[in-house]
Amino acid sequence: MMTLDLDTLKRMVHGIITTRPDEIGCDECFEQLDRFVEMTLAGKNAAEAMPLVQDHLERCRACREEFEALLATLRALD
């Protein structure tokens, strides 16, 4: 019998609601960074599609460097 884990769901929803909608942290940025880089490499407007990541990269030097390193690595591999 399949049961829905309500506690897990509640924690997820709580996390979504309590996170400021206009700001993401380094963990969240890092989680989405590979997709952001892939879009950039594909010539898509990653900044427009993922504005929160773009916003974080502009404010966070560590993530910006991570992004640039990832971008350079994937470009070298291509």
Ligand SMILES: [Zn+2]
């Ligand atoms: Zn960061």
